[in-house]
Amino acid sequence: MNEEVKSAVRVLEMLELLARSTRPVSLKEVALELGYPKSSAHQLLATLVSRGYAMREDGERYRLNEACRSGPGWTGGGDAQLIALAQPVMRQLRDQCGETVLLGVRMRDGRLKTIAKCVGSMPVRYDSELAGGLPSYCTALGRVLLAYWDPVLTDRHLARERIVRLTDHTTVDRVRIRSLIQDARREGFAISDQEMDADGCGVAAPIYDAGGTVVAALDIAVVAQRFASRKQSLLDLVVAHARTISARNGFRPEAHGEAGA
Structure with missing residues (x-):
C-alpha cells in the first residue's frame, strides 16, 4: 500500500527542484516542471518562503x-524564519554600502554561529563561510550577542572560554574583553578591528524579537x-538596518523602555 502523503510529497518535490536549480526559477517554471496547478505551486512556494526554506527574488x-543548502537552516526552524525576515534587508544594506553583510546568532555555549550572508560587491571584499562554533570574544557579532545575554551566563562563558590571540590585534585580556562587551551593551553596537581575521574588520548591532x-x-x-575612513557611516548603517529587521520581527521599542534606544 502506498502510504505517501500527497501534500508532503509535493513539498519535498519542490525543495528538490529548488536544490538542483542553478538559478532562481519562476512560478511558471515550477508549475510546468512539477505538473502542479499554478495556484497550488504558488501556495507551496509561499509557505516555503514564510518558513525560511526558500527565498523570493x-x-x-x-x-x-543557501543556509538550508549548507546546513544551519535545516536544523533550526527559528533560524530559517529569521533569515527569511532578514535577507531582504541584508541585500538592501549590502547594495547601499557595497560591503559583505552577515547575520549571526549565539549558540547555547555562548559561541557564535553565522547563518546568512550577502557578499559585498567591492572588487576586494571580505568573505567567509557560514559556520558555527566561532569565538565570540573577538568578533563584533559575538560581542553584541554576549552583551545582551544573561550576565551570569556571559561571565561563565568567558571564564571557561580559551582565549587565543588569533591575530596581532586580538584582545586577549579578559578584563578588557568584559569591558568591550559592556561597551557594546551601553552603546548598542560592537566593533572588531582585525581581531578575528588579519585585515578584516566588522561592526555589528543587535536584532530583537517581539x-x-x-x-x-x-x-x-x-x-x-x-575601515577607518568608513567606520562611522558603516556603524550608522548597521544600527539602522538592524532596527529595521527588529521591526520586521515584531519589536516595538516604545513597549520596552530603553531596549531599542
Whole structure:
C-alpha cells in the first residue's frame, strides 16, 4: 500500500527542484516542471518562503535558502524564519554600502554561529563561510550577542572560554574583553578591528524579537584598508538596518523602555 502523503510529497518535490536549480526559477517554471496547478505551486512556494526554506527574488523568482543548502537552516526552524525576515534587508544594506553583510546568532555555549550572508560587491571584499562554533570574544557579532545575554551566563562563558590571540590585534585580556562587551551593551553596537581575521574588520548591532529579547546580530564586514575612513557611516548603517529587521520581527521599542534606544 502506498502510504505517501500527497501534500508532503509535493513539498519535498519542490525543495528538490529548488536544490538542483542553478538559478532562481519562476512560478511558471515550477508549475510546468512539477505538473502542479499554478495556484497550488504558488501556495507551496509561499509557505516555503514564510518558513525560511526558500527565498523570493525580484520578478517572482524563487531559490533555495543557501543556509538550508549548507546546513544551519535545516536544523533550526527559528533560524530559517529569521533569515527569511532578514535577507531582504541584508541585500538592501549590502547594495547601499557595497560591503559583505552577515547575520549571526549565539549558540547555547555562548559561541557564535553565522547563518546568512550577502557578499559585498567591492572588487576586494571580505568573505567567509557560514559556520558555527566561532569565538565570540573577538568578533563584533559575538560581542553584541554576549552583551545582551544573561550576565551570569556571559561571565561563565568567558571564564571557561580559551582565549587565543588569533591575530596581532586580538584582545586577549579578559578584563578588557568584559569591558568591550559592556561597551557594546551601553552603546548598542560592537566593533572588531582585525581581531578575528588579519585585515578584516566588522561592526555589528543587535536584532530583537517581539518580546524585546536580542535573538541575533547584524554585521557589516569590511577589509581593513577601507575601515577607518568608513567606520562611522558603516556603524550608522548597521544600527539602522538592524532596527529595521527588529521591526520586521515584531519589536516595538516604545513597549520596552530603553531596549531599542
